[in-house]
Amino acid sequence: MDGPFGAAGRDRHGRLPRPGGEGAGVAGLLRRRRCRGGPLRRDLPRQTRTTRAGRQPPPPGLRRPEGVPDLLGMDRKTVARWRTRFLRDRLDGLSDEPRPGVPRTITDAQVEEVVVRTLEEVPEGATHWSKRELARRVGISPTSVLRIWRAFGLQPWRTETFKISPDPLLIDKIRDVVGLYLAPPANTAVFAVDEKPQIQVLERTAPVLPMVPGTPERRSFDYVRHGTVDLFAALNTATGEVIGKLSAQHRAVDFRDFLDEIDRQTDPGLAVHVICDNLSAHKAPVVHKWLLAHPRFRLHFTPTYSSWINQVERWFAELERRCLERGVFCSLDELKTGLEEWIKTWNEQARSDGEQDSSGSRCGPRCPPWCMTGAFTWSVASTAGVQPSRTAGSSRRWCPWRCARRASGGRPARGGAVRGR
DSSP states (O other): OOOSSOTTSOOTTSOOOOTTSTTOHHHHHHHHHHHHTOOSSOOOOGGGGSOTTSOOOOOTTOOOGGGHHHHHTOOHHHHHHHHHHHHHHGGGGGSOOOOSSOOOOSOHHHHHHHHHHHHHOOOTTSSSOOHHHHHHHHTSOHHHHHHHHHHHTOOTTOOOOOOOOOOTTHHHHHHHHHHHHHSOOTTEEEEEEEEEEEEEEEEESSOOBOOBTTBOOBOOSOEEEEEEEEEEEEEETTTOOEEEEEESOOOHHHHHHHHHHHHHHSOTTSEEEEEEOOOGGGGSHHHHHHHHHOTTEEEEEOOTTOGGGOHHHHHHHHHIIIIITTOOOSSHHHHHHHHHHHHHHHHHHHHHHHHHOOSOOOOOTTOOTTOTTTHHHHHHHHHHTOOOOGGGGOSOOOOTTOHHHHHTTSSOOOOOOOOOO
16 A cells, blocks of 8 residues: 555645645655655665765654754755755755766776876886876876876875984984973083084175066076185074084094083083084094093984984074075185174074063974974974973073064963974
């Protein structure tokens, strides 16, 4: 028996059921299909049995339309639109209507072929695919290949390098260095020390053309070199001041003389911790003898192939970007004078920032990439598995761009456990 309603959802008089009546909604449809002994729903794809919001229809016991939006977390207009389509077209109304626009010309199989070939194959006689070569192989346009690559985050033209440190004490050394950055011992001075060798004295073969509106600064690509000089630098991680010394070479005796310079410029009542890399000049016998004669000095070596953990490397990057990269020096003396003036200006800026920021604040995670106490320290801590604490920021830290005050609207940023960049 067909029950009180026919196959089309109408009664014996050909009328549709009243809204909210016995045969209305999903519950009424289910009751009618149970009475006929048929299936509870049509054999439709899963997507067509749901709304566009990805929600299942309301349970059979729900009849009042006012409760559907709250139950499904949807807008009332959406619920009303789908109820109207269902009452008008029954289950056929739950399927998507034809959408405007040109139909797809690239199939899923072609997309899969582009991705698989990019990841697992290389063209003959080449190391990686180009968009035009892969487009000819798959039979689509180069623009489509590029869009597929962009959608899946594929960049076959790019490559990066890496180096795994073979140091067996990698984690221990990283924790030692990061501990000096985040929570140095009391009554100590921590210096990040390294040398920048072979700084070239470069003079352009033609005068530099200054920048004008619409045209950047221009310079000739060739140059004349007038010699080189080595720079030893020690960055105080607490104040940001730099102790520099120029030398013609970077031998062990030159490093020992630089340690003497650090000893002269550091308060005699402070213990000195020096962070340096594994250069042979730092471990020479002449340096060992000097350390025995100066017991307040202690060297901390970075892991093998891990000079990036030394904060003075970030300072060298600033030196290169702001002084050397676009500098024109006609003689070795001119380069030495420029380096000494730049270090002097840097230290004056660090002192003025330290006087203005006397609250002992630490830069937070919003520090720009060039901040030596913010982005660098937090990222190193994250790499080493160290979780900084609030008390770790009690010692005064230096940020030459005052990014902590800028990020918090004029007040120092609060410290705390922050995930590094």
